[in-house]
Amino acid sequence: MAGDPLLTRARRVWLEQAGAPVAFPAEGGAHVVVSAGSLLCPPGWVGIVSVGDAAIVTVPAPGLLDVMREAGAGLPAAALTDPDRLRRAVPVAEVLGPGTLDYCDERTFQPTTPNATETIPPGHRDLATLLASVPAGDAEQCGLAEITSPAFVVRNGTRVVAAAGYQHWPGQAAHVCVLTVPDQRGRGLARVVAGAATADGLANRLLPQWRAGHEASRRVAWALGFRRLGVQLSVRIEG
Structure with a gap:
């Protein structure tokens, strides 16, 4: 997916939501940051978004940095958004999701009947x-x-x-x-x-x-x- 303009735009959306400087690692894997104001998740929760073969993770407090970094080091990015696999790595109390993220642009969009609404x-x-x-x-x-x-x-x-x-x-x-x-x-x-x-x-x-x-x-x-x-x-x- 490297060089895919749709992938690049999708990642930019979630970087804007993170509430702290972060990047999707170019080599894959996950980048974990502290962000109490993250919009990736409810306040006080950990937010995980994978796009392509890389993920970003926001944690609400520094005490969770090492927990999620260890999980990110031991799991591929896609596995971080699998609740069952994540539970084996960290003590998860509650889960929201997962939800798939789909995107389109003018090249992929399949229009419906015009003036039908x-x-x-x-x-x-x-x-x-x-x-x-x-x-x-x-x-x-x-x-x-x-x-x-x-x-x-x-x-x-x-x-x-x-x-x-x-x-x-x-x-x-x-x-x-x-x-x-x-x-x-x-x-x-x-x-x-x-x-x-x-x-x-x-x-x-x-x-x-x-x-x-x-x-x-x-x-x-x-x-x-x-x-x-x-x-x-x-x-x-x-x-």
Whole structure:
């Protein structure tokens, strides 16, 4: 993957989130830094992001530096984002993830049907109604409440049944957020709305990013031309 412009841009996004000077090692492996303000993970947790064959790790306090450096020395970068393998190396108390990280650009993007969606502002009452109509976990995980782009929606009558947008992240990323109501899933609506959001991000010279925690979401990303380049994992260490 050396010299891959998509890989370079994806890494830049996560370097901006780290909250401290850090780099993905050119020779592979992991670089561990202390960053109490890291956005790779919740406050007080360890954040691990692998992109390509290298990883960056942020720890909330100096006392965890040696713990994670030893783990990074004993495991390949990809294994650091595998909860089962990581547990064998460090005392993990809680885990968030892993989530795969997929990206696309103008070369890989597979557009959906143009003009198949309606555009509404972020925070529109119909978007709030959609979020209130699904299980709380779905509403929280999809991220639509925090989008900074317009929302691209499909309706069934007057009811919004699928929506997507993106959060504008540091590093010039468009972090894509998508949600379909449970009784309308399996009809390809997620691909339609997410395709519109992705096209908008590309038109604004942003890097579309897709973070997925389950296979159905990954299939939508791959159908739109996203490529899996990395994995994100957050862990809380015992003690």
